[in-house]
Amino acid sequence: MSALLESLNVQQRAAASHLEGPLLILAGAGSGKTRVITHRVAWLVKEAGVSLSEILAVTFTNKAAGEMRSRVAKLLGAGAEEVWISTFHSAGVRMLREHGEAVGVPPGFVIYDDSDQLSLIKRILKDSGTDTSFITPRTVRSRIDYAKSCGLGPDAMDIDRGDPTGEEVREIYRRYQAALRSSGAVDFGDLLVETVSMLRNHSAVLDAYRRRLRFFMVDEFQDTSPVQYELVRLLAGPAENLVVVGDDDQSIYGWRGADVRNILSFETDYPKARVIRLEQNYRSTQVILDAAHAIIEKSPERKKKRLWTERRGGDLLELIAAKDEVEEARLAAFRVELLSNTVPRNEIAILYRTNAMSRVVEDALRARRVPYQVVRGRSFYERAEIRDLTAYLRLAVNPHSDADLLRIINTPRRGIGSRTVERLRSAGDEAGTSLWSVIWDSHKPLDLGQAASRRVRSFAELIRALHDLVIKGSSAYEVVKESMIRSGLVAAFESDVSEEGRERLENLTELLAVAAQREDEGYSLVDLLDEMALLGDADEKVEGERVALMTLHAAKGLEFDVVMMLGVEERTLPHARVFTDTAAFEDPEALAEERRLCYVGFTRARSKLVLGMARTRWVMGSRQVRGASRFLGELPAELLGERSRAQPRYERACGSLGRHESQGVEVHPSKEEIILDYSFDQRPEVEEVAPRPGGRVRHSLLGDGEIRRVDGFGHNARFEVRFDSGSVKRVLARYLQVLW
């Protein structure tokens, strides 16, 4: 057997050495699916004589793509970068940049993100005089996004019968799409829809890709949308060399148009498909898997499977039951501090349902001086000053981008006020052109006063100058630098002596540094802008010895020794959204997705899982009473640590007992439910294991011993231990198990 496959188990081996035809790999959490994909790439190249550039592997996040790239490189060495590994969206960008003109997408297109979408939709709603009490910009956006995730344009979009706003939304979608085109812009959805339509309607383009690419792999298949599925189906074509890897239990993006049915119907779409199940889990202890299984087995419509592990037993689950979210965060921070004596801090993650929940946790960690990092990749690029600078950069590439032009035409202040802007806009609407055409190309005199005309003219010349830099091929660094200075942004912040002004200036300089770095890596300005647009929330890497804070969604695909999941309450997890307005009815599909989200959270943990909950929680300006999550009630009691089990004396109440106040409404009154008594002792489950001189520890090779001294903390903490054998050694804490 090839040495490449030796390290794999039987199923993994079968999957990794699959050559041609469709294959569905049902890969449970922690079953080594990335390993399988990377080994298959290596196997195809080394053993099957496939050339590197014939392989396309699509992942969900840039981080996952990066991870895969580096692991493939390890297996294959030089040349590995020829394998095309990217996200669906990045693949779309690349294909559209190459051939998008066939479908009316110019090569210099800019990518509008969700807030650009929103402002565009707001403008359209305003211009069309739509009554926004029923049709809000956000609902329009989500309906457009949803239609696009199904690959549907305005004419084809589904409208529910009896939906009074449907036709209006369709018309807004139409205008929205027209506005994107006249701006030379695409949104995230277009990156997929336009790519598919390009491949479908231009056989020469499709054939070119099919000649070049022959083997396709899709990771996280359970989270692909119909349009994404269609994209790979088109590329794979009749050869059907398509391998998809997924886990229906981890489908958590239904709200974004992902369709679990993709995974359930793959076998129908490809009758010749082989199916391989990976059920051995290499990540978690049995205790954690048992807990996860207790949650997921109640999920409707799943492909039956049960993970198993060789890691028998393991620490029991801990429960932090707090009176409110502040106390929950404090206890969690305290627990993290204790744990970081024995676990490297970057092996601890705190997960929560919504981003808004991070704040209290951050406060608590800061109070204890525990280093942490909130994983929210986009936050830097969401800063106003960065968005402003980005708008200049995008205009330098494509001056027709109205959203960008409107954003900065008066930023920094240059005396072009709303009246002037409105006049320009109506001129643009009349001519059916971009604003840039109005202020630069049009030879008609503008209906503006003398002063306003002068200012607009000078603004147009500024943009033209930046655009010329791009045309004559200036480097990314240069365009960023010139944009910063000539736009007046730097001057505006320099004159602002406040702390905030200084910080904003620093952020701009930071972006300049990024540009310089990327330029060294061979990026053009367009590449840099693409990266900025496509960077995802989960893409940020946690650097150094820091506890990671992120949403459950962002944690998908990651693993940690210790996972603390906070807010395991009704209306937080499952989220209140699951319920209809009155909270009396719940949407079974939404509930099932929350269940899978809970499962994803649990299965991130290798060795220790801590659950947190608060009796009351501050939500959107009011304090709400919360009850323990139903998911908690589904856990077998023996999986909970003794103190967690005994202290919050939780009772299972069936039927009539199950009454719970929450926001003054009854929550799932007919269901089995836990009633928690919160008046218990708050000491954490295993407080006594906090290492201190005199305590006992165990080392896997040296045996048991007594701590004599503790030096440092966190990853580098060392204990001086006198082992029972008589020897005294200084040992890194992370190699020791603290007994008491």
Added chain:
DNA sequence: GGTAAGAGGCTTTTT
């Protein structure tokens, strides 16, 4: 045309 204060909406999750 610019600024400051007030109103109103919002928080599910993200490429």
Added chain:
DNA sequence: GCCTCTTACC
């Protein structure tokens, strides 16, 4: 509670 957008006033 916080952020964004609107409005009233300079």
